[in-house]
Amino acid sequence: MYTTLGILVAQPGKLSLLSEVFTTLAKETRAEEKGCLEYIPYITSENPAKLFVIGKYVDQEAFLAHRQSPHFIAAQEQVKVLLDEKSTDILDGELIVQVLQELV
Numbered sequence: 261m262y263t264t265l266g267i268l269v270a271q272p273g274k275l276s277l278l279s280e281v282f283t284t285l286a287k288e289t290r291a292e293e294k295g296c297l298e299y300i301p302y303i304t305s306e307n308p309a310k311l312f313v314i315g316k317y318v319d320q321e322a323f324l325a326h327r328q329s330p331h332f333i334a335a336q337e338q339v340k341v342l343l344d345e346k347s348t349d350i351l352d353g354e355l356i357v358q359v360l361q362e363l364v
Contacts (some may be wrong), residue, residue: 266313266348275341281338288331295322
């Protein structure tokens with residue numbers, strides 16, 4: 261299993277648009293990518309400008325395929341003008357449980 265955590269910080273006033281893009285991307289990713297086990301966008305109440313995206317894939321190849329999918333590429337074009345910053349980390353299965361517990 262290959263797990264990723266994306267952290268995106270919206271520009272002031274852009275979180276709603278960013279959320280819409282990732283809600284659509286999550287639906288398309290889960291529906292169209294057989295190698296994607298989970299794809300969950302999440303906003304914390306502590307920092308409403310921050311959006312977390314948790315992705316679980318069967319392997320690294322599935323993750324790389326996700327990043328080259330038409331829906332991912334289209335979403336990336338849309339979010340360029342909505343973000344202040346972004347990062348992606350690769351997590352192992354044990355760590356993701358700890359991260360989820362902190363977020364919930």
